[in-house]
Amino acid sequence: SYVLTQPPSVSVAPGKTARITCGGNNIGSKSVHWYQQKPGQAPVLVIYYDSDRPSGIPERFSGSNSGNTATLTISRVEAGDEADYYCQVWDSSSDHQVFGTGTKVTVL
Amino acid sequence: EVQLLESGGGLVQPGGSLRLSCAASGFTFSSYALSWIRQAPGKGLEWVSAISGSGDNTDYADSVKGRFTISRDNSKNTLYLQMNSLRAEDTAVYYCAKDLRQVGATSLSLFDYWGQGTLVTISS
Numbered sequence: 001s002y003v004l005t006q007p008p009s010v011s012v013a014p015g016k017t018a019r020i021t022c023g024g025n026n027i028g029s030k031s032v033h034w035y036q037q038k039p040g041q042a043p044v045l046v047i048y049y050d051s052d053r054p055s056g057i058p059e060r061f062s063g064s065n066s067g068n069t070a071t072l073t074i075s076r077v078e079a080g081d082e083a084d085y086y087c088q089v090w091d092s093s094s095d096h097q098v099f100g101t102g103t104k105v106t107v108l
Numbered sequence: 109e110v111q112l113l114e115s116g117g118g119l120v121q122p123g124g125s126l127r128l129s130c131a132a133s134g135f136t137f138s139s140y141a142l143s144w145i146r147q148a149p150g151k152g153l154e155w156v157s158a159i160s161g162s163g164d165n166t167d168y169a170d171s172v173k174g175r176f177t178i179s180r181d182n183s184k185n186t187l188y189l190q191m192n193s194l195r196a197e198d199t200a201v202y203y204c205a206k207d208l209r210q211v212g213a214t215s216l217s218l219f220d221y222w223g224q225g226t227l228v229t230i231s232s
Contacts, residue, residue: 001170033218035153042203042222043153054220086153090216095167097143097155097217 002091004100011106018074020103022087025068030089032070034063038083046085047072074105082107110134110221112204117226124194124230130187130204130223138162138182141207141214144189146200147225156202157189161212172198194230201225 005023012018022032032050035043045054047063050070060075074081087100116128130142143158157178158167166178177190187204205219 031216031218035219037153042224043219044222045208045218045220048208048218048220084152088153088218092215095215096169097145097158099145099153099155102152 001094001096002089002098004087004089004098006085006087006100006103008101009104009106011108012074012077013108014077014079016077018077018081018105020072020074020085020087020105022070022072022100023068024070024089027068027070027089028066030065032063032065033088034061034072035086035088036081036083037086043086077105077107079107081105110206112206112221112223114202114204114223114226117202117228119229119231120194121232122195122230125190125192126194126228128189128191128202128204128226128228130189132185132187132204132206135206136210137180137185139210139212141209141212141217142180142187143205143207143214143217143219144178144187145203145205145219145222146198146228147203148197148200151200154200158214158217159187160214165214167214191228194228196230199228199230201227 034047037043050065051063144156175193203225206221207217208220
């Protein structure tokens with residue numbers, strides 16, 4: 001089955017840029033979606049189709065996808081961005097949705 | 109406003125059964141595929157099952173295939189997950205989630221709305 005690998009944690013100072021990677025075999029050929037999950041809450045879609053933002057998501061959130069790595073970038077990080085982030089793709093070989101291992105973003 | 113409200117969770121002994129429900133509102137229910145996604149305590153997200161808008165097509169993760177059955181009642185705007193032969197490793201918060209795309213198919217799903225989740229605990 002298709003595996004998506006994320007770093008367990010990323011730490012970033014307020015106002016700086018956080019980059020969260022999602023690694024997968026030739027992931028650049030797939031559409032990648034990103035979710036933010038705060039403690040005790042359901043996940044929220046923050047980026048879809050690699051780089052599109054749903055309405056209500058700040059422009060500080062952006063995404064890219066190429067080769068074997070997709071990246072979620074959070075610019076001008078705020079304390080409220082502290083959360084777990086998950087990438088997600090559809091695996092055509094299994095016809096299943098696959099989530100990444102998740103990354104905890106800590107704002108210092 | 110789109111709302112998804114799960115119910116039916118609880119404490120069940122290993123080998124037991126449970127049926128989860130997800131009541132939906134705020135969108136044309138039959139036009140969208142829906143999924144169940146679970147999260148074990150302190151762990152990441154795991155997709156469990158999906159069903160097409162019409163209910164004709166279903167899909168399951170290998171970990172639950174043959175034990176879980178997804179279904180929907182489009183006249184009641186409700187999604188279900190029948191869980192049988194439950195195991196300790198099925199302990200998790202179960203979320204229902206709506207596909208962003210109004211295509212009804214389960215492939216290539218992405219999830220724009222999620223319920224608040226219902227906790228299923230499997231323990232003796």
